[in-house]
Amino acid sequence: MKEKPAWLIEYEDKLEDGRIVTYNYDREGDILEIFFRKGGGCGVELADGIVLRYDVETGEPLSLIFLCFSTMMQPTELGPMSFPLTGLDDLPPEMRETVQRIITSPPVSHFLKVSALWRAPDQRLEPITYVEEIPRLVSLLRKAA
Numbered sequence: 392m393k394e395k396p397a398w399l400i401e402y403e404d405k406l407e408d409g410r411i412v413t414y415n416y417d418r419e420g421d422i423l424e425i426f427f428r429k430g431g432g433c434g435v436e437l438a439d440g441i442v443l444r445y446d447v448e449t450g451e452p453l454s455l456i457f458l459c460f461s462t463m464m465q466p467t468e469l470g471p472m473s474f475p476l477t478g479l480d481d482l483p484p485e486m487r488e489t490v491q492r493i494i495t496s497p498p499v500s501h502f503l504k505v506s507a508l509w510r511a512p513d514q515r516l517e518p519i520t521y522v523e524e525i526p527r528l529v530s531l532l533r534k535a536a
Contacts, residue, residue, distance in 0.1 A: 404527060410498050414528055416460070423460040427452045427498050435482065435490055438474040438520065443490060443499070450489050452499050463522050471521040479518055
């Protein structure tokens, strides 16, 4: 059996709805990937440093990837840091609809909180998100530091 590298923190957890997710955190790269299920699929950059992988055939989420995860989790004076979902703008309409459904539904919505910001001059809604704190992961990261 291979020994896990020291830079990798990996664990499974059960969500409130009973789903099992696997967290892989690369301490050296500060990259967190949350796996919902195994398989190959399409990757969509939702925002700078946030990537959704999903199965194109079934429309089911495979994983969420967070680059610079510890930076994303830094609180601000006003609450969690939010990120514009600029990656949605470049998607074809059908793909955009699929991705929006995925990110606003469990299990992805357990980790990404999506809302909209009203842009008055343009009179349009800009989708934004923040990353929900994962208490058990934060605890593991503190112990490993």
